Amino acid sequence: MQFYYSYQPVIDFFLLSLGFAYSQQIALRAGVFSIGTAAFAALGGYLVAILVTRTEMPIWLVIPAGAGIGAFGGYILSIPLARLRGAFVAIATLAFVKVIIALLLYFEDFTGGGSGDQQHPARHEHMVIGADGSAGHLHQLVGRAVHPGADFFGPGAG
Template identity: 65%
Template sequence: MMNFYMAYQPIIDFFLIAVGLGYSQQIALKAGVFSIATAGFAAIGAYTSAILVTRYGIHPMISVFAAAAMGILASWILSLPLARLRGAFQAIATLAFVQVVIALLLYFSGFTGGALGIINIPRVVNTGWLLLAVGVTMYVVWSLNRSKVGRVFGALREDDSVAASLGIPIQGYYTLAFILSGVIGAVFGGMRSLYVFNIEPVDFGFAAMVASLTVVVLGGRNTLLGPIAGALIMAILPEIARPLAENRGILNGVILILVITFLPNGVGHELVYWLRRRFRRPSAATLGRTVTKGGANVSAH
């Protein structure tokens, strides 16, 4: 068992980081903000931590809090223009944000190390710290889901004009969701940089952006289990596909298409749904849902 842990520890740790970034991505989608800015927040957090620790000798713990503060600041500033946009336009705007962050990291090479990035970052984050961070994040998201804020997020996602007509200050809630996304992304970005020894701008490019989005879409956009299920699939997929060697891209692609097409609410959602049906006392409500499964899926959005 110990040997198993040793051999698979990086997979477990990277899985936990992916879960964290997944929550950053999910919380924005949950409130109907189609942001793919998580990679950009992670970059800001990672560079904040790495620069503070390696150049100014700041304690790593404090550097992660500084990363969180930077995440809040960046997401708050970004939320101002974003609030004026909707849907795919938000996606394109946040994509532009990530591209600008990377271009600037490359340009200000005196401060950020340019393409070389930042090296010799001490590895102080381990599985325990990551578990703690994921636990705290999950607790926050869980309590949010149960609170009024969670219900408002749901309403915004469904139809923001209805929410507005009910007198809900929708702008404030959009901003809140986006700042939460920013702070979670920056914290896990910062922790990642304290785990991987060195960081460089390409770590946070198009691929990273797509990875966080994929985790959430695969796992489920609305359930607490979503990022965990999604990150699990993404962690296991390369391992399953390894014997295919150079044809792995094809398998990755096929699985993405199949899961999205046939489990449109995500694997995590289906799992929760299946567990409920299995273990709950069948009440009239759940019976009704079983019968009209297709309809239930649509109304769950």
């Protein structure tokens, strides 16, 4: 388990990259080359970070809202893109990414700008709830899913 904790940032980055790769594959399988995935992830990620840090809402209520705002952004973008084909779709989605980045950087007071939201919340005990009702972190929940017999939520965990 020490190996996992020492390489946790690398593993987290790998899993995020894997998720982005699968989301890009879905668009490619539909025959569309879209670069808008980064903008949809940024919309959802910033919404989740702002709501969790400023309102202290439970993260399990906020994550579906982040996915919803990303899906809503995709729906809004799909209306004008429905008439485009080929490379023009890629160019338009790249422009959408640039607009979202510019907005997130411009509204620095609200989003934190390029450094992100620096208001780290106090440790939320409701972020991840184990099967036995005890709280922990996401990597502990994933570890429990992989190794059900291990006690990741025991003394000294998290």
